Amino acid sequence: MSNLNPLGTLTSIDAVAACCGDDCCSDGSVVEISHTQLETITAAVKHQYGALAESAAERAADPTRRKATDRYYSADQRQVLPDEAAGASGGCGNPVGIADAKPGETVLDLGSGGGIDCFLAAKEVGDEGFVIGIDMTPRMIELAQKNAANLGTENVVFKLGHIESIPQPDNTVDLVISNCVIALSEQKDRVFSEIQRILKPGGRFVISDMVTEAPLPDEVRASAAEWVSCVGGAAVMSEYLELIEEAGFTGTEVLKQERSRPDAVDWQTTLINLTLRAYKPA
Ligand SMILES: C[S@@+](CC[C@H](N)C(=O)[O-])C[C@H]1O[C@@H](n2cnc3c(N)ncnc32)[C@H](O)[C@@H]1O
Secondary structure, three states: OOOOOOOOOOEOOOOOOOOOOOOOOOOOOOOOOOHHHHHHHHHHHHHHHHHHHHOHHHHHHOOOOOOHHHHHOOHHHHHOOOHHHHHOOOOOOOHHHHHOOOOOOEEEEEOOOOOHHHHHHHHHHOOOOEEEEEEOOHHHHHHHHHHHHHHOOOOEEEEEOEOOEOOOOOOOEEEEEEEOOHHHOOOHHHHHHHHHHHEEEEEEEEEEEEEEOOOOOHHHHOEHHHHHOOOOOOEEHHHHHHHHHHOOOEEEEEEEEEEOOOOOOHHHHHEEEEEEEEEOOO
């Protein structure tokens, strides 16, 4: 890492570092990060979630592994999801369960992973609606496409891309959803301005993410393993809300807020699983 970086050297990430599943996810847009570190974090995130995509079937078949879907999704929702999509789940909330997507709407999911939220949204928007999943990890896109083929879902498309530069035209989306992904981005301000760009006037987002009550210790923010767990990059909630306001959203509403690790100690007690809604002005 560069000497210019105040956070110290990134710790190396091992192959079994946790994903944003049972207890993870946070945002770091306010952290000062060098170019070198940024590349390292992105590479680490891609590596980790590529590995998660490859082990999705194994995870799904292992009853001792508690998946994000077990914790956050209803039995009805779980029933319609392919095993491998649940096996790759890494969310910290259930945005589709709250978002109230309407028939005919266009929905875009940022960091779609194995596709769980896209498949649930596809049912809600119906044949007249359309769902787009965006993910930067090629193996996740391949897994999501395989899951879509197995489900026979025709109103969903998965695109390789970055949430900081969303491959979608301006003013074309009714509802943006995301589940524990923006915490993994070093450029959260850019993500929110991209959401603002692609939403139709009056459109909305419903996002679940990891945030914190107070700044995390420097060593946590500098750890690649904590970043891929959606923790190292978790933003302080008040700063996260400011970013949303600065991007031009209105009517921001906290839909759900709960301690991420209720039994934890020290800094881990400050982690929050947050679900928010906000609107692009009409
Ligand atoms: C914690 S998982 C969540 C996946 C899914 N939303 C879910 O709930 O199961 C994070 C996903 O976001 C993707 N991701 C992380 N950072 C990204 C970025 N900057 N741009 C696009 N995708 C990203 C990862 O490849 C991974 O599939």
